[in-house]
Amino acid sequence: MMNGPKQRSVLVPGEGAAMLADAIGRIAQPSRRAFLKRSLTLGGLTLLTGCATDDQDSIEAALARISRFNDTIQGLLFDPALLAPTYPESMITDPFPFNAYYSEDEVREIDGDTWKLELSGMLADRKPWTLEQLRALPQQSQITRHICVEGWSAIGKWGGVQFSHFLRLVGADLTAKYIGFKCGDDYFTSIDMATALHPQTLMALTYNGEPLPPRYGFPMKLRMPTKLGYKNPKHIQAIFVTNTYPGGYWEDQGYNWFGGS
Numbered sequence: 001m002m003n004g005p006k007q008r009s010v011l012v013p014g015e016g017a018a019m020l021a022d023a024i025g026r027i028a029q030p031s032r033r034a035f036l037k038r039s040l041t042l043g044g045l046t047l048l049t050g051c052a053t054d055d056q057d058s059i060e061a062a063l064a065r066i067s068r069f070n071d072t073i074q075g076l077l078f079d080p081a082l083l084a085p086t087y088p089e090s091m092i093t094d095p096f097p098f099n100a101y102y103s104e105d106e107v108r109e110i111d112g113d114t115w116k117l118e119l120s121g122m123l124a125d126r127k128p129w130t131l132e133q134l135r136a137l138p139q140q141s142q143i144t145r146h147i148c149v150e151g152w153s154a155i156g157k158w159g160g161v162q163f164s165h166f167l168r169l170v171g172a173d174l175t176a177k178y179i180g181f182k183c184g185d186d187y188f189t190s191i192d193m194a195t196a197l198h199p200q201t202l203m204a205l206t207y208n209g210e211p212l213p214p215r216y217g218f219p220m221k222l223r224m225p226t227k228l229g230y231k232n233p234k235h236i237q238a239i240f241v242t243n244t245y246p247g248g249y250w251e252d253q254g255y256n257w258f259g260g261s
């Protein structure tokens with residue numbers, strides 16, 4: 001192609017395409033593989049459009065399209081039955097790190113007595129839930145690793161309600177594409193239905209057997225060992241089920257949406 005910085009801007013997508021080609025090669029089912037190869041060619045065209053111009057915006061738009069394409073691949077490769085590794089109590093990271101888009105002295109203090117989990121979108125029973133009601137549901141716990149893209153990972157123990165159990169209980173439309181989360185601190189994110197239904201996806205109410213402390217997302221966070229840290233929303237206020245892509249706080253700034261770990 002051309003010279004100078006343009007060449008560099010094509011390299012990244014090129015590597016992305018090679019990664020995708022490799023991932024596609026690992027898919028056993030021939031019909032699925034053929035479908036993905038056709039889609040990859042479409043992705044290639046997008047790349048060409050991206051490098052035909054110097055305009056930073058269109059390069060970013062092309063990269064965003066690749067990232068969304070990558071979401072599709074990750075979605076197809078996601079195995080709903082494959083469990084993330086679990087660890088013994090002795091391996092729990094102490095103290096477990098705090099992270100948010102603000103510093104720890106700005107952590108939101110949410111009143112658990114008045115807090116209600118709001119539900120909306122494609123589900124049958126939209127009545128709000130109190131903390132007490134959530135605590136009365138069957139609970140399970142997990143010791144899993146949390147991986148943050150900022151370069152750290154840590155093992156922690158969370159307890160709470162299996163999200164698939166809750167979604168069935170409220171009559172969520174399990175054929176919908178997305179579940180969105182709005183948080184008490186203006187954070188928001190969204191996940192795919194397959195991950196929502198994964199057995200290790202928890203509405204976490206406890207950390208280390210104690211009610212979730214404010215810094216880890218009181219009164220409730222979604223804990224998913226199959227996804228990177230930024231996909232695990234703390235201080236959840238509202239959950240909605242939708243077919244309209246909801247994005248997220250970091251996702252809208254360029255982080256990959258699927259965010260598998």
Ligand SMILES: Nc1nc2c(c(=O)[nH]1)N[C@H]1C(S)=C(S)[C@@H](COP(=O)(O)O)O[C@H]1N2
Nearest residue numbers: 097098099100101148183187229230232234
């Ligand atoms: N409400 C809310 N949830 C959030 C965030 C946030 O800023 N606000 N940050 C995310 C990121 S990037 C990480 S790594 C984890 C950190 O969780 P922890 O404080 O329990 O380690 O929370 C995620 N969920």
Ligand SMILES: [Mo]
Nearest residue numbers: 148149229230
């Ligand atoms: Mo993170």
